[in-house]
Amino acid sequence: MKALAISLILIGVIWATLMVWMYLVSGIIAFVAFSLAPIMLIVGSLLVLTGWHAKLGTIITLIGCGIVTVYIGYGISGLFHVEPLQAPPPYLFYIFLAIVTLLADFAAISLYRLVSSGAISQLH
Numbered sequence: 315m316k317a318l319a320i321s322l323i324l325i326g327v328i329w330a331t332l333m334v335w336m337y338l339v340s341g342i343i344a345f346v347a348f349s350l351a352p353i354m355l356i357v358g359s360l361l362v363l364t365g366w367h368a369k370l371g372t373i374i375t376l377i378g379c380g381i382v383t384v385y386i387g388y389g390i391s392g393l394f395h396v397e398p399l400q401a402p403p404p405y406l407f408y409i410f411l412a413i414v415t416l417l418a419d420f421a422a423i424s425l426y427r428l429v430s431s432g433a434i435s436q437l438h
Contacts, residue, residue, distance in 0.1 A: 321421055322418060330349055330352035355418075
């Protein structure tokens with residue numbers, strides 16, 4: 315269970331780093347909007363790791379993973395509307411993002427099930 319929480323923290327940190335890098339020049343509103351999901355992943359996973367409000371932490375993590383899934387789904391949906399003279403998108407990169415996103419979703423669901431079953435109380 316600690317590996318699941320740590321992996322979700324890692325995904326959140328990587329996502330936040332990429333969002334800072336991409337949206338730093340676009341303004342503070344876009345930065346806040348797009349960095350909400352990684353912040354939720356990090357905070358929720360830290361709540362689970364510390365054992366302090368673990369159930370709330372898993373719910374926050376599930377919501378953050380859902381937001382990340384919507385972001386990635388929206389980005390991938392644009393791949394199907396390529397103009398004739400447009401350069402082909404980096405399909406392997408988007409496949410990689412989709413796989414990591416689905417793995418994060420499964421990790422968040424597994425974390426929620428572990429916390430709900432009471433397995434978290436055995437660790438602390």
